[in-house]
Amino acid sequence: MEKIRGWEQETLVKELHQGYELTKQLKHHIGPLTSPESCEFLVHKIISTYDRALSILNFGDSAGEFQQVAGTFEPPQPLTGGSPMSEASDQCHKDAYKKRKTSPRWTEQVRVCSGKGTGDDGYTWRKYGQKDILGANFPRAYYRCTHRHVQGCLATKQVQKSDADPSIAEITYRGRHTCIQSPALASSGKEFAKQKKDQCQPHLLEENQIPLFNFGTGFKTEEMGIMEETFPSFSFPSSPSKSQNVETISFLEPLKEKNFLGSDSLEFLSLLEFPIDNFGFGEDLQLSESDLSEIISAPTSVTNSPTGNLDFFSLDQVDFDPNFQFDTSEFFS
């Protein structure tokens, strides 16, 4: 069995505890006088909690699939045979490793400003390795989310300068951010926009500048298959035209179809639908800094989920506090 590090165990316990508390809350909500919306909300939170716990136990993105098909409570692999910490066969270990390698992965090509070659994307990353890659002129740098230990965020990214043009860095993201970026870090995102406005020469901001949230040219994902399977009606524009400048991701549609959401939930969740290009900081920066700050500090994982799973509206981002008490009147009054 792959060893579980201290912080992982801590996070695991926290997540399982939260799942337990939420289930208790759900129990109280089940009854003739309670709204189905609040139950659904709790169910989503519980699923997200177990999703993170399963991720730590090497179910990797499979847990995400589990979450995506919230209607069918069937994890990809049974958790039978005692505690998760118990010994497992080598084969099981290898399977787990393979699953981990299938976590969401997508690549962006970013033209970087001089001095900062890591592609500031509003998240805070911590470098944990660098490797010379065969046939590449530049080493590949490995980053993971700064909040990995604290919040168990498993997002990582690899940054490699292009051989042909050192001013272009290919950034491969892997895994979703499950962390909450602090306001201070959100201001780093602000800095990101400011940097674009003030420091970069205009010619550096043209078509190759593909920062986070921009699903246009230069962006590719290896998870389209999964997404297609999960949300057949969901698609990214493969070659966006100018007329698609204000394109709305209707990630709620599949949920409406599957009757996951009641009308009240939809009304609330619709607030999370947004014109996607506003997040691209596209060619002509349309956002004010206050807008940008609002967006980046918004505690949703909408900002980093091209996989199109339910994390798009994962309200569990609201808190990580095991003592969190959910008051439905706040949301569904």
Place this chain on the structure above:
DNA sequence: CGGATTTGACCCTT
């Protein structure tokens, strides 16, 4: 002094 980076070693896959 605490957090971030560097870098050689180790592990896993092919």
Place this chain on the structure above:
DNA sequence: AAGGGTCAAATCCG
């Protein structure tokens, strides 16, 4: 065995 990805001790830096 080679190459890619991660770990963790050493080092750096504010």
